[in-house]
Amino acid sequence: MKDLRTKLDKLRADASDLALMSGQAADAETRALFGRLADELAIEALELEQVVNRRSGCSGSFDTEKIVKLKAGPGRD
Secondary structure: OHHHHHHHHHHHHHHHHHHHHHHHOOOHHHHHHHHHHHHHHHHHHHHHHHHHHHHHOOOOOOOOOOOOOOOOOOOOO
16 A cells, blocks of 8 residues: 555656646647646546545545646646
8 A cells, every 4th residue: 555655646746747847848839748748647646546545445535735736728828
């Protein structure tokens, strides 16, 4: 279980890093790419957290302070 929690934390950190890189990218194509990657990792982190919660018997509550926010829309801004 601890191994899954470690992987969850890494996924969140990577998603956060990619979201930051998306905001700092010089061109729109790179911003969009990093944004999509950040969103994918954030979704994977949420799914992994559901697995961890089920295995540990938690009621499915999420640590909302650690959730990486997804960007909406085609411009993703």
